[in-house]
Amino acid sequence: MLAQQLINAISLGCVFALFALGFTLIFGVLRVVNLAHGAVFMAGAYVALVTIVDLGLPLWAGMGAAFLAAGLLGAGIDWLILRPLRQRDAPELILMVATIGVATILANGVRILFGPDNLRFPQGLLPEDVIAVAGIRVTVIEILIILVSVSLMVLLMYAIKGTRYGRALRAVAESPRAARLMGIHVERMFFSTSFLAGGLGGMAGVLIGLYSNALYPLMGEPMLLAGVAVVILGGMGSIPGALIGGLFLGFSQVLSVAYIGSSARDAIAFGLLFAVLLLRPQGLFGTAAQRKA
Amino acid sequence: MDSLITFWAIYSNMILSLGINALLALSIWLTLACGVLSIANAAFMGIGAYAAALFTMKLGTPFLVSLGAGMLFPALAALVIGLPVIRLSGIYLAMATLAFGEVVRVVILNVDSLTGGARGLNGIPQLTQWWHVFLALAIVLFVLWRIKRARIGRAFDAIRSDETAASLMGINVSANELLALVLGAAIAGLAGALDAHLTFFIGPNEYGFSRAVHILTMAILGGITSLVGPVLGSTIITLLPEMFHEFIDFSLIINGAVLVLIVLFLPQGVWDPARFARWRRKGAADHA
Numbered sequence: 001m002l003a004q005q006l007i008n009a010i011s012l013g014c015v016f017a018l019f020a021l022g023f024t025l026i027f028g029v030l031r032v033v034n035l036a037h038g039a040v041f042m043a044g045a046y047v048a049l050v051t052i053v054d055l056g057l058p059l060w061a062g063m064g065a066a067f068l069a070a071g072l073l074g075a076g077i078d079w080l081i082l083r084p085l086r087q088r089d090a091p092e093l094i095l096m097v098a099t100i101g102v103a104t105i106l107a108n109g110v111r112i113l114f115g116p117d118n119l120r121f122p123q124g125l126l127p128e129d130v131i132a133v134a135g136i137r138v139t140v141i142e143i144l145i146i147l148v149s150v151s152l153m154v155l156l157m158y159a160i161k162g163t164r165y166g167r168a169l170r171a172v173a174e175s176p177r178a179a180r181l182m183g184i185h186v187e188r189m190f191f192s193t194s195f196l197a198g199g200l201g202g203m204a205g206v207l208i209g210l211y212s213n214a215l216y217p218l219m220g221e222p223m224l225l226a227g228v229a230v231v232i233l234g235g236m237g238s239i240p241g242a243l244i245g246g247l248f249l250g251f252s253q254v255l256s257v258a259y260i261g262s263s264a265r266d267a268i269a270f271g272l273l274f275a276v277l278l279l280r281p282q283g284l285f286g287t288a289a290q291r292k293a
Numbered sequence: 294m295d296s297l298i299t300f301w302a303i304y305s306n307m308i309l310s311l312g313i314n315a316l317l318a319l320s321i322w323l324t325l326a327c328g329v330l331s332i333a334n335a336a337f338m339g340i341g342a343y344a345a346a347l348f349t350m351k352l353g354t355p356f357l358v359s360l361g362a363g364m365l366f367p368a369l370a371a372l373v374i375g376l377p378v379i380r381l382s383g384i385y386l387a388m389a390t391l392a393f394g395e396v397v398r399v400v401i402l403n404v405d406s407l408t409g410g411a412r413g414l415n416g417i418p419q420l421t422q423w424w425h426v427f428l429a430l431a432i433v434l435f436v437l438w439r440i441k442r443a444r445i446g447r448a449f450d451a452i453r454s455d456e457t458a459a460s461l462m463g464i465n466v467s468a469n470e471l472l473a474l475v476l477g478a479a480i481a482g483l484a485g486a487l488d489a490h491l492t493f494f495i496g497p498n499e500y501g502f503s504r505a506v507h508i509l510t511m512a513i514l515g516g517i518t519s520l521v522g523p524v525l526g527s528t529i530i531t532l533l534p535e536m537f538h539e540f541i542d543f544s545l546i547i548n549g550a551v552l553v554l555i556v557l558f559l560p561q562g563v564w565d566p567a568r569f570a571r572w573r574r575k576g577a578a579d580h581a
């Protein structure tokens with residue numbers, strides 16, 4: 001029973017982590033609280049749905065299309081809206097408000113195009129087999145979720161720690177001005193970060209769509225709030241923090257539903273969140289950002 | 294007279310929400326005026342609404358006392374959360390206050406015995422008269438106008454334009470910001486308390502993320518350089534869906550688009566005295 005719940009918790013936690021990773025990337029590198037990240041997540045799920053249902057393509061193509069489309073959406077938001085604001089040196093608040101507008105447009109655009117009702121991926125898209133390993137029953141969906149999100153996260157961690165691109169990214173996160181002086185094309189880094197973050201968000205959307213089997217225009221909102229909780233728990237702008245925070249939220253939700261009751265689903269995670277806010281508001285693994293004055 | 298009564302029967306809800314929304318926009322104006330990016334006002338509104346409703350229903354206190362409780366509890370909550378969080382700067386504070394809003398929602402959901410949990414509170418006596426709302430708005434506007442013109446208001450302006458410079462001038466930055474947060478929470482709580490005694494029912498999801506976004510949008514749309522901005526912004530946001538209600542589907546898209554366009558092209562909001570002055574000068578130059 002416990003092992004069973006652990007598998008559920010890990011797969012849910014992985015999706016939270018994947019989503020929060022994109023959110024924290026934009027936060028850390030672009031210094032924007034991107035409230036449109038939930039809408040990008042939702043858009044990714046719908047793109048996969050259209051690719052699979054209307055174009056009749058297989059699941060992997062749907063996931064690829066979702067990553068690409070959500071990535072382009074993220075990069076487009078950066079290029080069309082955030083970039084002009086940056087050039088004007090607009091205050092942080094204004095950037096955040098702009099992303100609220102984008103989120104409203106996206107969620108309601110999808111509502112007009114697809115209707116407000118729950119949509120689902122076609123049955124039989126994934127084999128419904130249950131694989132039993134040592135008495136633990138694992139569904140194919142859970143294996144897929146864990147595989148996809150862990151490999152994406154490992155890839156991203158490697159890219160950030162081990163490549164030239166990752167060094168440039170970390171430099172920009174540290175100080176855009178100093179990075180520019182070092183010859184890094186900062187605008188291009190912002191653009192590609194937005195693409196990556198959007199793609200991760202869109203992929204999380206597909207995985208949640210498969211997991212909960214329900215796509216609806218406002219599905220991004222609860223996810224966005226979970227993402228905020230994950231990022232605070234883990235530490236704002238911290239990438240390992242997003243992973244740990246995501247897994248923690250997955251575990252606390254699944255285990256409290258299993259052992260306390262569904263009403264307590266968020267109580268433990270948010271109780272801890274409150275404690276973190278009072279004692280260490282920058283998050284458990286957050287480093288920076290006390291005021292300078 | 295009959296036509297007046299019909300008018301009131303049709304539009305009273307809208308007119309009352311004009312007043313409540315104006316209060317909410319002013320509540321966030323206070324923090325924005327000193328550059329604090331707090332988006333916890335929906336949560337403060339919720340705390341105020343629940344506190345006031347519970348005072349009226351469980352303790353049977355007079356309406357005025359309930360309203361006082363509706364202001365006191367959010368102010369205390371703001372003090373508790375403000376002390377640690379105010380140290381954070383800019384977007385970090387925004388993120389922390391966003392998370393605080395979720396904490397409040399989850400707490401309200403889980404303390405069922407007191408708050409009714411997800412079912413909400415039903416049967417709140419409808420004690421709020423229309424003039425209560427506008428009297429409250431007038432008092433809040435007057436108090437804020439006095440604050441803006443007093444020493445504190447000038448300190449807020451200084452902090453908003455440059456925190457470091459302000460602190461070098463001997464302004465206690467944290468204390469002023471905390472004051473703005475607490476006062477703003479009290480105003481948001483007042484709006485929540487008045488609203489709860491209008492609507493008969495309150496539930497935890499009314500004070501969530503979308504409400505927080507709604508409050509912020511009103512203030513930014515109107516502009517935060519003066520007190521006219523938030524009132525104008527809240528009026529526009531309240532009336533916009535009414536004007537477009539034939540295409541109700543599109544009205545939210547229009548809301549979002551208006552927000553993006555305002556941010557891109559009128560960064561100081563609709564009501565921007567500095568821009569009006571520029572226009573006047575330009576007009577005068579054209580005539581000369």
